[in-house]
Amino acid sequence: MKLLTVLMLIALPLSCFAGSGCKLLEGGINDxxxxxxxxxxxxxxxxxxxxGKAEEHAATQLKQCFAKQDGKTVDNVQVMLQxxxxxxxxxxx
Numbered sequence: 001m002k003l004l005t006v007l008m009l010i011a012l013p014l015s016c017f018a019g020s021g022c023k024l025l026e027g028g029i030n031d032x033x034x035x036x037x038x039x040x041x042x043x044x045x046x047x048x049x050x051x052g053k054a055e056e057h058a059a060t061q062l063k064q065c066f067a068k069q070d071g072k073t074v075d076n077v078q079v080m081l082q083x084x085x086x087x088x089x090x091x092x093x
Contacts, residue, residue: 029081032066033074039063 031037031045042063043056050056066074084090 032063033077035067035074037063039067 028046031042037045039060043050043059046059050059066077
């Protein structure tokens with residue numbers, strides 16, 4: 001699980017490239033954080049990006065990780081994302 005978290009944090013700077021204007025990226029983040037989206041629906045929605053059992057397992061674990069969090073934690077993740085989008089490193093994109 002720690003490896004998955006590290007990989008997601010490494011991928012977050014790529015969101016700077018999208019400048020938070022990438023609907024696919026924002027939709028993926030929102031679906032990951034939303035308790036209204038079931039794991040089954042999450043996997044169906046992003047099946048074109050999931051190749052094989054290992055990636056399906058990783059996506060399931062990622063979704064379960066946020067499903068277990070309280071609302072305050074999810075809100076803090078949203079604040080963190082906005083901080084990244086508004087950072088000096090993303091401002092040039």
